[in-house]
């Protein structure tokens with residue numbers, strides 16, 4: 410039995426090495442560099458371990474001549490002092506130079522797109538700074554063009570959070586009173602998952618997000634759609650949204666009585682992959698469930714649960730939000 414359990418765990422463990430949240434499946438410039446550093450260190454250390462094991466076996470079971478060699482002054486100075494000193498210095502130099510390539514400030518100057526991400530308990534405010542000087546706000550999802558450098562300014566609205574998209578780059582903290590910077594460059598189109606990597610209170614584990622890398626023409630098309638005001642600002646659903654007070658916290662651009670800034674912008678909520686910081690997949694049922702039971706789904710989050718709404722009202726609201734592509 411004792412042998413079976415670890416073996417049966419292996420597929421699950423290996424699965425953790427691929428997919429949309431893994432540092433070992435790089436899809437970005439910085440993640441590739443980190444991957445190379447990791448594999449260089451791991452392979453080198455594995456070789457050293459094998460060498461030490463071989464020497465141990467020979468020292469125990471080898472013939473007298475082999476053992477005399479192992480005990481010789483030359484071997485001890487060479488393998489015990491010179492080799493570790495030189496190899497560790499080389500690895501240190503490689504590690505430092507790899508970190509040096511994270512001198513992103515220069516790269517940020519040539520960035521095609523600037524995005525501010527603000528960590529909030531327990532979601533991510535995403536602000537695109539467009540070339541024409543305007544700002545575009547979204548939440549819990551970053552859309553970036555493949556192949557282009559994207560300069561991120563990382564801030565927090567409350568406590569320390571940490572921004573980490575393992576497939577794209579290393580993690581970096583969001584610290585009160587500071588703006589930290591990170592440059593992303595996705596090398597392939599696709600969706601990567603990110604996670605807050607610094608404990609920030611009750612719902613910390615439910616504070617994830619997606620980074621969607623699109624080919625530049627598709628990115629431009631997305632941007633064109635995203636900058637429009639909400640596709641629907643009239644009708645019963647929109648009226649109920651306003652009447653329920655949702656607009657005090659949430660903004661829906663184009664709906665004047667929904668101009669709240671303290672919660673995720675919902676102008677194009679239906680075009681996002683997830684709800685509540687990658688806690689729910691985004692569809693009508695999830696929207697209805699979230700509005701009524703959000704404290705059950707994500708305990709402690711800053712939205713009140715709307716248990717007073719009737720099933721009909723809930724449907725109406727959920728369908729309205731689901732229209733906001």
Ligand SMILES: [Cu+2]
Nearest residue numbers: 605607609613
């Ligand atoms: Cu956190």
